[in-house]
Amino acid sequence: MMNDLEKAFHEAMLNIYDLGLSKYGYRANRFLRMVVEQGGVSTARQLLHAPGYHEGLTRLWELGGLKISMEALVLEPRWASLFTEEELRIARRRLQDLGFNPD
Numbered sequence: 001m002m003n004d005l006e007k008a009f010h011e012a013m014l015n016i017y018d019l020g021l022s023k024y025g026y027r028a029n030r031f032l033r034m035v036v037e038q039g040g041v042s043t044a045r046q047l048l049h050a051p052g053y054h055e056g057l058t059r060l061w062e063l064g065g066l067k068i069s070m071e072a073l074v075l076e077p078r079w080a081s082l083f084t085e086e087e088l089r090i091a092r093r094r095l096q097d098l099g100f101n102p103d
Contacts, residue, residue: 002039009079010040016068020056024063028056031070041082044070048087053094066100075102 002010013035020026034043047054047070053061060069071091074083083091095102 002041005079005082006039006041009044009073009082010035012073012079013040013043013070016070016073019068020060020065023068024060024065026059026063026065028059031056044074044083045087048074048083048090053098057094057098061098061100066095066098069095071095072100072102 014032017028017032017035020028031043034046038046047056057066057069057071060066066072071094073079074091075088075095080088092102
C-alpha cells in the first residue's frame, strides 16, 4: 500500500509520460506499463539500478528533454526521502554525464 508521498510520486511519473508525449511526441510505452504495473517508486528504483542508460533517458537526451526524465524527477527535493543516497547519486551522475545540470 502506497503512502501519500509515494502516491504523489506515482502521479508525477505518469505526468512525465504525458509530458514526453505532448511536448516531444515520445511514446514511452514500456515506461508507462512499468509505472502502471509496478508503481512509480518501484519503477524508478528498477531503472536506477539497471546498468547503463535506459531507453527512455537516451531518447529524451536525443530530444533535448532531460528536464522531464525520471532521473530529474527523482532529484526534486520533495521526493528525496523515497530514495537512497546511492539512487540519488546514480540519477545525478547520469544526467551530468549527458551534459544536463540537475541542480
